[in-house]
Amino acid sequence: MANGPRASAAEVGAWAMLMYRISGWLRSPTPYLMLAGFAAFFGAWFLLSEVFRVWRFASLPGPRAVLLEWFNPNPVYGMSLYTPDYYMHVWMSLRRVLYAFVISTGLGVPFGLFLGWSKVFREFTFPVFETLRPIPVLAWVPLAIVMFKGDETPVIFLTTLASFYATALNTMLGVQSIDESYPRAAACLGASKWQIFRHVIIPGALPFMFTGLQISVGVAWFSLVAAEMVSGEYGLGYLINSSYVNVQYPVIIIGMISVGIVGYASSALVRLAGDYLMQWRVRELALGGAR
């Protein structure tokens, strides 16, 4: 059996692998359960708000009203897929999240790696970190406005903050999760401290790191909308808040659903990037986690 035929990395192309996974996915109950879930959600919303007009739900715009407005070339409240303003809001939010994500990853990953790697560094910084972490983003709003000039920077600062915590904390846990025999094996094989960091600590922490990054994008959207409600003149959070002030209820929901879709897509992108960087894990899982 030792020399039996075995598909190697080079032989199984990435494309064939992808097609195989898609066809497997289509044959599994997963996509149908997902569709059923969405149908149940929208159905319930529709029945409650538009058909039976149940108590408290009557004042809520129903899915039909929202969709009609969203896909309307001449929207009643001036906001739909046909108006450039809508894309401006989406784009501004997306850009802020992108900046915040890049900054929080650029700072959070190295910070988390050193937190996990160096006991001295951890003891020096972790208590401060843990004290700052529970302070909610909204509590930072006044300081952010005082500290940063303009409309953009305070919003980006607020969006970065919570993402940074999620990334740093998970990266630290990732380093601590590494079985001690890996750095020991590397030391036995003659690796220097720096080489151990490069070849063992960083790749060993990747799975947790990417969990952190997925939480981080989610949290970024979360804080972004809060920050945009307070400051700025564009963005989905701003759109939601101004529609409330102007009593344009369907637009609120258009803004909310847009955040949901763009947020879902961005964490899916992070997951894909993770799969790309962790081929070893993808393949292990594809084998049913045979270990």
Added chain:
Amino acid sequence: MNAPAPMASKGAIRIQNVDKVYLAREGAVQAVSDCSRDIRPGEFCMIVGPSGCGKTTLLNAIAGFHDITGGAIYLDSEMLCGPERPKAEPGPDRVVVFQNGALFPWKTNLDNVTFGPVVQGKMTRAEASEKARGMMADAGLAGVEHNYPGEISSGMRRRVEIVRALMNDPKVLLLDEPFRALDSLTKSVMHEALLEIYYKNKVTIFFITHDLEEAIFLGHRVAIMTTRPCKPKKLLEVDIPHPRNYSVLTSPRFRELMEETVSAVHEEAVKAFEAGEKEM
């Protein structure tokens, strides 16, 4: 009639009056006490004792993962650890094969095997790959070079790990119950594979196990250790000539040696059990 040790000019280990005390919740624990042992260059040396008896502590001291609190350990004429330097420096002259396996799951088998010479700067990646392919083929590992460790069987993973160690031309190979997690059939295949690798590479082997049959089958000499604190209880010369294969297991001499030692091992196992040492 002495078991012939294979020719090797390097890799003599001298363990001299080694003590190891560490602090645990229940106070100071004497893991190793006044342990002395001479291992000849190129010897296949088996260390047998019940689980948790302190054998691994000894291995960790040689490898340089832990310090010792007394005595000294020498490799050839060089002192690894001793009174002035309680903790040895880990290095590629003494490579460990770990109990649960420590192939880097994020590197392909080939990148695992080439890791040592490449990080030490002794070979370029291309040179190391060439040598690695040859050694992997010799160990029956052709075709899995570009797979990740998670994609191959546990027996193959063990072999990859042993090849990864041998790529460094170590003086000593330290094996910590390497086949413990394998089923008995895979284990028997691995024993023969290990012997084959051993015959091809002149290296001293320090092999920890709690399996007496495995110890007598593989080793030139079997050191039976007492449990907590760990020190030599009985030294058995296995006078069955190498090269060996599985037919040895049914030979009368093998049975005799088993009978001679099984009670000594059993006695320690009972002591360990009564002391409440949990199976680790």
